[in-house]
Amino acid sequence: MAKICAPGKPRILCLHGFRTSAAILETQIRKWPESILEKLDLVFLDARYPSAGKSSVEGIFDPPYYEWFQFQVHQDHTEYQNYEECIAYIEDFMVQNGPFDGLLGFSQEEGVALTKVPKIKFVIIISGAKAGGAKYTAPKLAANAFAAPIKCPSLHFIGEQDFQKTEGLALIDSFVDPLVIHHPKAHTVPRLDDQSVKIAQNFVEKILNLATT
Secondary structure (H helix, E strand, C coil): CCCCCCCCCCEEEEECCCCECHHHHHHHHCCCCHHHHCCCEEEEECCCEECCCCCCCCCCCCCCCEECCEEEECCCCEEEECHHHHHHHHHHHHHHHCCCCEEEEECCCHHHHCCCCCCCCEEEEECCCCECCCCECCCHHHCCCCCCCECCCEEEEEECCCCCHHHHHHHHCCECCEEEEEECCCCCCCCCCHHHHHHHHHHHHHHHHHHCC
């Protein structure tokens, strides 16, 4: 049964990072100010596949851990497994539990390949990286995702110590009108300082208008 949508709130599907879980991402996001969270309808989804290896959050967060698909980075390309199945899994969930206004992803970009659901109105990207950039070649299903500038509103979180910082900055350049929150941490969901809260609130006000149209 689909979850009942919260009236007047943008409904956002939240996708956790590699070998973590919906519960872990929710724990991290719930540390943000209530003044922001109370305006959003957040839905957290576990990835389809159990973790096939060690998680970077072992000893910090309890298992189980999950992964959306499998990949291996080679010198000249990135090899993906089960990417198409991952997209189908997310789309099926969105059809059954939607409609969704936007996506929030930690180190994930599956949203660029969705084709069977209504076009999302905005994205929130935490520690993202550009598929098809200098480090990661794009999966076939998302090969043309960045062929043209992406016009939907976007909020990006960039960590100064994040190993994906360079690719995260490249991803920002793919969007027409991005808002960016810089933080001093590494590859993580950061707490929001006063300046970050102001930027996040500006973004929320923008998407509140979109959710009602």
